[in-house]
Amino acid sequence: MAHVDRIADPWGTRTPYAPGTPWPQRVDMHLAEGVAPQDVDRWVQTASILHSNGDALDIAVKDGRVVGVRGRAVDRVNRGRVDVKDLFGWQANGSRDRLTRPLVRVDGELVETDWDTAMERVVSRTKELLAEQGASAVGFYTTGQLFAEEYYTLGVIAHGGLGTNHVDGNTRLCTATAAAALKESFACDGQPGSFADIDHADVIALFGNNMAETQSVTWMRVLDRLAGDDPPAVVCVDPRLTPVARAATVHLAPRLGTNVALMNGLLHEVLANGWVDREYVDAHTVGFEELEKAVREYPPDVVERICDVPAARIREAARLLGTAERLTSTVLQGFYQSHQATAAAVQVNNLHLVRGMLGRPGCGLLQMNGQPSAQNTRECGADGDLPAFRNWSNDAHVQDLARVWNVDPMDIPHYSPPTHVMQMVRYVEEGSIRMMWVTGTNPAVSLPELARIRSVLSQERLFLVVQDLFLTETAQLADVVLPAATWGEKTGTFTNADRTVHLSEKAVDPPGEARADLDILVDFAHRMDLRDKDGQPLVKWHDPESAFEAWKECTRGRPCDYTGLTYAKLRGGSGIPWPCDDEHPDGTERLYADGRFFAHPDVCESYGRDLVTGAPVEPTEYKAMNPQGRAVIKAARYLPPHEVPSEDFPLQLATGRTVYHFHTRTKTGRAPELASAAPDVWVEVSEHDADAFGLAEGDLTEVSTPRGSVRARVRVSGIRAGVLFLPFHYGYWDTPGGHEPDGQGRAANELTITEWDPASKQPIFKTAAAAIRLVERADGTASPAPTTTASSPVRASLPPTRGPRTVVEHVLEEAR
Amino acid sequence: MKIGLALRELHRSEDDLGHELLQVADRHRVDHEIFHVAQDLARWSQQHVREIAAVAGRYGEDLDPEPHGMPSLAKRALERSAELVGRTSTADLLLLRDLRGLYLKAAGVSVDWELVAQAAQGIRHTDLLGLAQRCHPETVRQMKWANGKLKESATQALVS
Numbered sequence: 007m008a009h010v011d012r013i014a015d016p017w018g019t020r021t022p023y024a025p026g027t028p029w030p031q032r033v034d035m036h037l038a039e040g041v042a043p044q045d046v047d048r049w050v051q052t053a054s055i056l057h058s059n060g061d062a063l064d065i066a067v068k069d070g071r072v073v074g075v076r077g078r079a080v081d082r083v084n085r086g087r088v089d090v091k092d093l094f095g096w097q098a099n100g101s102r103d104r105l106t107r108p109l110v111r112v113d114g115e116l117v118e119t120d121w122d123t124a125m126e127r128v129v130s131r132t133k134e135l136l137a138e139q140g141a142s143a144v145g146f147y148t149t150g151q152l153f154a155e156e157y158y159t160l161g162v163i164a165h166g167g168l169g170t171n172h173v174d175g176n177t178r179l180c181t182a183t184a185a186a187a188l189k190e191s192f193a194c195d196g197q198p199g200s201f202a203d204i205d206h207a208d209v210i211a212l213f214g215n216n217m218a219e220t221q222s223v224t225w226m227r228v229l230d231r232l233a234g235d236d237p238p239a240v241v242c243v244d245p246r247l248t249p250v251a252r253a254a255t256v257h258l259a260p261r262l263g264t265n266v267a268l269m270n271g272l273l274h275e276v277l278a279n280g281w282v283d284r285e286y287v288d289a290h291t292v293g294f295e296e297l298e299k300a301v302r303e304y305p306p307d308v309v310e311r312i313c314d315v316p317a318a319r320i321r322e323a324a325r326l327l328g329t330a331e332r333l334t335s336t337v338l339q340g341f342y343q344s345h346q347a348t349a350a351a352v353q354v355n356n357l358h359l360v361r362g363m364l365g366r367p368g369c370g371l372l373q374m375n376g377q378p379s380a381q382n383t384r385e386c387g388a389d390g391d392l393p394a395f396r397n398w399s400n401d402a403h404v405q406d407l408a409r410v411w412n413v414d415p416m417d418i419p420h421y422s423p424p425t426h427v428m429q430m431v432r433y434v435e436e437g438s439i440r441m442m443w444v445t446g447t448n449p450a451v452s453l454p455e456l457a458r459i460r461s462v463l464s465q466e467r468l469f470l471v472v473q474d475l476f477l478t479e480t481a482q483l484a485d486v487v488l489p490a491a492t493w494g495e496k497t498g499t500f501t502n503a504d505r506t507v508h509l510s511e512k513a514v515d516p517p518g519e520a521r522a523d524l525d526i527l528v529d530f531a532h533r534m535d536l537r538d539k540d541g542q543p544l545v546k547w548h549d550p551e552s553a554f555e556a557w558k559e560c561t562r563g564r565p566c567d568y569t570g571l572t573y574a575k576l577r578g579g580s581g582i583p584w585p586c587d588d589e590h591p592d593g594t595e596r597l598y599a600d601g602r603f604f605a606h607p608d609v610c611e612s613y614g615r616d617l618v619t620g621a622p623v624e625p626t627e628y629k630a631m632n633p634q635g636r637a638v639i640k641a642a643r644y645l646p647p648h649e650v651p652s653e654d655f656p657l658q659l660a661t662g663r664t665v666y667h668f669h670t671r672t673k674t675g676r677a678p679e680l681a682s683a684a685p686d687v688w689v690e691v692s693e694h695d696a697d698a699f700g701l702a703e704g705d706l707t708e709v710s711t712p713r714g715s716v717r718a719r720v721r722v723s724g725i726r727a728g729v730l731f732l733p734f735h736y737g738y739w740d741t742p743g744g745h746e747p748d749g750q751g752r753a754a755n756e757l758t759i760t761e762w763d764p765a766s767k768q769p770i771f772k773t774a775a776a777a778i779r780l781v782e783r784a785d786g787t788a789s790p791a792p793t794t795t796a797s798s799p800v801r802a803s804l805p806p807t808r809g810p811r812t813v814v815e816h817v818l819e820e821a822r
Numbered sequence: 823m824k825i826g827l828a829l830r831e832l833h834r835s836e837d838d839l840g841h842e843l844l845q846v847a848d849r850h851r852v853d854h855e856i857f858h859v860a861q862d863l864a865r866w867s868q869q870h871v872r873e874i875a876a877v878a879g880r881y882g883e884d885l886d887p888e889p890h891g892m893p894s895l896a897k898r899a900l901e902r903s904a905e906l907v908g909r910t911s912t913a914d915l916l917l918l919r920d921l922r923g924l925y926l927k928a929a930g931v932s933v934d935w936e937l938v939a940q941a942a943q944g945i946r947h948t949d950l951l952g953l954a955q956r957c958h959p960e961t962v963r964q965m966k967w968a969n970g971k972l973k974e975s976a977t978q979a980l981v982s
């Protein structure tokens with residue numbers, strides 16, 4: 007047992023292990039000052055809500071308050087480890103500025119009121135709009151942080167009750183492309199692999215995935231493999247010198263917006279060298295000839311010119327990928343938030359398909375998620391999909407859903423795919439959506455081109471409802487604010503990136519009159535008097551467990567079958583990956599063993615889309631192409647990004663995360679250790695550009711794009727030349743501006759372009775053309791960028807980022 | 823032989839489609855997906871125009887390899903009108919009209935490719951057939967895009 011500073015070392019103590027052996031357990035714990043483990047009244051089971059890893063935790067409760075967290079050693083995902091955000095982030099629950107009463111706007115000001123008044127406002131406006139215009143006037147925009155029970159209820163209310171097609175989640179911003187890529191290749195969402203594949207892999211490839219900061223516990227697993235016997239080789243694709251890149255065997259740092267060209271170059275080499283499992287390709291896939299034809303145009307020397315990556319290094323990476331015996335690949339925002347997002351992510355699927363590397367230990371493919379319950383948003387029908395992976399363009403699926411809900415199929419809008427958030431913003435802008443209900447997210451900081459978003463959300467003709475924990479930037483623009491309970495204050499389940507379902511139990515009461523999101527939604531359904539076709543209440547459940555039972559029924563027989571799970575089964579043990587049913591009572595670690603897919607035309611969740619135009623593939627086309635339900639190999643040609651550097655904007659801008667913060671810092675900004683580890687926005691500049699523009703560590707600069715500017719202090723980092731990086735966490739709630747810049751902006755999204763991938767509809771945050779200029783020389787202080795992560799300085803010798811030594815790590819010897 | 827005639831018509835209709843895609847992009851620059859994708863798709867038509875011109879000589883036609891772009895003055899005027907129209911309730915109806923127009927134009931080009939492909943088979947000109955086989959699928963994708971966007975936008979535009 008040791009006391010460690012996990013701000014200084016976010017990944018903690020190594021527990022090396024060899025391939026094929028279990029990952030040793032290490033239990034991490036952090037308790038409030040003055041609280042010892044024996045003082046804790048009870049430990050309450052939950053999992054992480056601050057990233058998509060789904061690490062299982064216990065909440066420490068003392069005197070009715072949350073006083074700390076501890077990892078759950080038995081869990082398959084984290085084996086007791088806890089991410090630095092989770093170690094400290096729980097403190098936000100107890101913040102003094104939590105919302106405790108509903109607010110309504112009166113004469114331009116938000117004033118406190120009671121629940122009846124607030125809900126009546128919401129209900130009467132909804133009814134007015136339904137009468138005047140119909141359901142097309144109402145949109146819902148939710149989060150990646152609610153529980154499955156809540157998303158499902160929201161989906162039932164919106165799709166089956168009101169009949170609106172305008173429902174999306176902010177997982178659109180982080181993992182819509184994961185879902186789209188899986189649907190393109192396997193015709194179904196849901197991770198093929200498992201985090202446990204890291205235990206077996208001989209090559210691990212991370213495509214645009216700075217796992218060290220986005221899923222730090224999974225990165226600990228990789229680090230422990232690297233420290234053990236017979237370590238895997240690591241391939242990293244990232245324009246920044248991330249901790250992943252530093253640990254990599256081969257690091258490729260392509261020009262922004264050229265991922266498809268790079269992937270085609272790697273596939274070119276794999277095919278040209280005959281590293282193809284022809285038997286697998288012939289038996290289990292369609293479309294290989296298209297890929298052969300397409301990648302022929304991308305030999306390494308051509309790709310070198312497009313991506314500015316040495317041809318020799320492309321060959322080296324391709325050799326590792328092509329000769330791996332157990333290849334595990336992961337993909338995240340470097341691909342998902344960049345140009346040709348889906349096309350690039352699909353090429354990683356293609357790599358695994360042509361190499362026959364799916365469904366076996368170590369042969370995993372992880373199209374990662376960014377948010378803790380992104381998977382639930384997608385499964386439950388709250389993120390541009392119908393519940394339980396039903397296909398909106400398959401009439402039989404819509405009829406089946408209508409049966410589950412006991413409504414008429416015509417009551418469920420399915421004339422086109424559910425409206426994605428960027429399109430909803432457009433409908434608000436032109437005035438056809440007149441009410442938006444935002445739950446647990448903060449579009450006024452997280453969507454692209456903030457000046458536009460602020461002007462759209464503050465329109466007089468929009469009725470904006472915001473349900474959240476704090477008066478976020480978005481809540482400040484609302485007409486009605488509903489105070490919500492959060493993690494630790496309510497019960498529900500959520501599903502991580504590798505399909506593992508965890509139960510999260512209520513540990514303490516929410517503050518004041520704050521209510522669980524589920525309770526708010528059920529209350530709304532009752533006040534609206536939503537009914538099924540027999541006149542019974544549409545929402546027939548009343549608490550988390552009954553909602554979970556209803557959701558399970560909806561998943562019966564679908565790929566994401568939850569019917570084998572119960573709260574009792576999840577309680578006490580560890581998370582369980584779906585499908586979990588009579589056939590798989592202990593869950594399913596890997597999908598698609600033996601090349602069996604959920605891709606048959608009658609079963610599949612999606613017929614796919616054109617990767618360039620985004621046009622949906624017609625059912626008849628899909629049936630003709632893939633009558634037997636094989637995996638689909640979909641080729642894509644490289645297209646140049648839509649905004650390229652110019653004389654005025656000679657650089658490219660990427661935005662992204664740091665290990666210390668989550669989303670718009672609503673919670674992590676209120677945890678003192680996390681706030682002080684990364685207190686303010688910074689800009690990363692390469693050594694080359696620092697020299698070219700005469701910039702040094704700590705200089706105050708103005709970073710601008712055609713849409714706006716922000717001020718940030720310079721960190722000269724290992725980022726590739728020509729690229730600037732801004733962390734996207736910083737908004738205005740803790741500045742005098744409140745919800746907008748007070749003079750100078752600091753939110754990265756002031757600068758980002760309004761554009762999205764046509765197939766996944768995910769906004770593109772990583773290819774804007776940008777400029778940087780000096781405002782003021784450094785006054786001796788360094789930039790606020792952490793020294794411990796991708797932003798670590800390459801020139802200056804700076805005081806290292808530090809925190810207190812208050813985290814206890816306990817490596818369990820019996821497991822070693 | 824009247825293949826030259828068919829090629830001339832195809833060249834005209836492709837050039838027209840490319841030009842229309844650019845105009846629609848500019849008219850709807852506040853509709854960002856339309857704006858970006860229409861420009862990408864215009865590039866396909868422009869490339870087709872060049873390739874048709876390159877083979878046309880063999881069939882006695884002297885066709886301009888340069889697709890016509892947009893005069894910059896007209897472009898600026900369109901930008902302004904896009905911003906003004908962007909927040910009115912008729913913007914969505916204009917979009918429907920434009921997508922409908924694009925769909926019909928692309929369908930016309932598709933038919934022209936059919937004709938050229940049929941002729942090329944008749945005279946066993948594999949180069950010309952290859953050209954049709956390369957380009958025609960892109961025309962069909964342009965059509966499907968217009969149709970898909972039309973389906974996606976129609977309900978909101980017509981019922982709200």
